[in-house]
Amino acid sequence: MRCQNDVKRTNLRHKDPFQMNSLIQIYYAQLRQKLSDVDLCAQENVLSGKGGPFAARLALFSVNEEGSRSLLTEFPHATNKVLETGIASNHAEAQSLVPETVGLLKKQLRHIKQERPKDRPIIVLFSSAQPCWACLTKIEILARQLIQEELIKPKNFVLLYGATYTDTEITAGFHDYAYALDFFNVVKDPPSEASLIQYTTSPFAQAPEHVQAAFKVNPAVTAVLTLNHRTLGLGQDRRNDQDLFHTAECTAMHEASRTLKAEGQATPWNLHGSHLYTLNPKIGPLTYSECQWAAVEHITSLSGAAPVPPQATMQYQESCDLSNRSFSALLVKGFNTPNAVTHVLHDACFANLAQKAWAQHPSHILYNGLEAGDSLTIEQKTAFNRLFCPETLPIEP
Numbered sequence: 301m302r303c304q305n306d307v308k309r310t311n312l313r314h315k316d317p318f319q320m321n322s323l324i325q326i327y328y329a330q331l332r333q334k335l336s337d338v339d340l341c342a343q344e345n346v347l348s349g350k351g352g353p354f355a356a357r358l359a360l361f362s363v364n365e366e367g368s369r370s371l372l373t374e375f376p377h378a379t380n381k382v383l384e385t386g387i388a389s390n391h392a393e394a395q396s397l398v399p400e401t402v403g404l405l406k407k408q409l410r411h412i413k414q415e416r417p418k419d420r421p422i423i424v425l426f427s428s429a430q431p432c433w434a435c436l437t438k439i440e441i442l443a444r445q446l447i448q449e450e451l452i453k454p455k456n457f458v459l460l461y462g463a464t465y466t467d468t469e470i471t472a473g474f475h476d477y478a479y480a481l482d483f484f485n486v487v488k489d490p491p492s493e494a495s496l497i498q499y500t501t502s503p504f505a506q507a508p509e510h511v512q513a514a515f516k517v518n519p520a521v522t523a524v525l526t527l528n529h530r531t532l533g534l535g536q537d538r539r540n541d542q543d544l545f546h547t548a549e550c551t552a553m554h555e556a557s558r559t560l561k562a563e564g565q566a567t568p569w570n571l572h573g574s575h576l577y578t579l580n581p582k583i584g585p586l587t588y589s590e591c592q593w594a595a596v597e598h599i600t601s602l603s604g605a606a607p608v609p610p611q612a613t614m615q616y617q618e619s620c621d622l623s624n625r626s627f628s629a630l631l632v633k634g635f636n637t638p639n640a641v642t643h644v645l646h647d648a649c650f651a652n653l654a655q656k657a658w659a660q661h662p663s664h665i666l667y668n669g670l671e672a673g674d675s676l677t678i679e680q681k682t683a684f685n686r687l688f689c690p691e692t693l694p695i696e697p
């Protein structure tokens with residue numbers, strides 16, 4: 301890890317040092333440069349043949365009472381690991397938030413809180429491309445957790461990204477808009493039948509016998525993934541102080557992909573045709589968006605399982621402070637609103653070197669995700685973007 305103390309100090313003079321907009325106005329050139337570095341890392345990922353044209357990096361800044369800003373830590377660059385690990389959601393942003401990094405981040409934040417309680421820590425996640433719903437959800441889960449632990453203030457977790465969904469579609473050939481719009485189905489009650497994933501509820505006793513048996517092997521298992529009548533993933537809630545994302549459903553999906561990879565399957569991230577059963581009475585945005593990428597076909601919430609798992613409510617809640625229903629409803633209202641705590645920024649000057657290299661690279665393939673685009677109009681996409689990336693980095697005068 302590269303640590304830099306006090307590499308850059310600039311006085312904010314008469315501006316409120318803790319106002320995010322003031323900070324962005326002053327530091328936009330440095331933020332742009334760091335995002336550009338992330339683009340170079342993504343480009344290297346392509347040129348070295350390691351994987352897709354995506355990279356991300358987490359950084360921790362601190363602002364003191366006088367308005368001097370310090371870059372405390374830049375965590376390691378993270379790249380897309382779908383091909384390497386076989387897990388559909390191992391996108392660059394998710395890789396930048398792995399438990400080891402979250403643990404180190406929390407340690408530093410606790411140190412600031414104890415030693416310099418008047419300083420304001422600000423976290424920036426640099427991403428070469430507009431994050432998908434799974435990654436956006438993870439970012440918001442982490443930000444809310446840090447706020448609940450009183451380690452950061454709301455809106456002091458910044459996401460700065462380069463390539464938009466449109467750029468990624470046109471230049472690199474990945475289709476994010478269809479997933480993004482499909483995500484809105486998760487908040488419908490009952491969910492829309494037009495959604496990519498069928499989400500239903502059922503009494504436990506009506507689940508297939510092999511599914512019931514899989515749950516009964518271990519009472520800690522609360523999610524089971526089956527493919528072609530085969531039990532492929534048993535999910536327990538694996539979350540802890542550092543790992544905020546391995547819910548039982550995600551664990552079951554990842555275990556299934558690991559099994560297929562170990563068996564030599566060429567595309568283990570693709571769980572097309574699979575059925576995810578969960579004791580979670582209402583899935584949240586993390587489960588739904590992870591299922592999108594893994595191409596899970598059907599999710600069923602089973603009710604009336606005996607014995608009822610302990611801590612039933614909190615065990616299934618994806619966000620530390622909201623029910624899954626409320627969390628989904630909050631996210632679809634967009635960012636930079638009073639509700640979501642992540643501050644989202646886009647850099648319209650982003651060079652997007654990595655995706656351009658990907659388009660030229662002889663081995664580039666659509667390794668995951670939808671094969672076709674969507675029927676959305678430019679106007680619909682523009683309206684979506686207004687909701688989800690309402691702010692841009694200042695452009696050079």
Ligand SMILES: [Zn+2]
Pocket residue numbers: 391392393431432433434435436
């Ligand atoms: Zn993602």
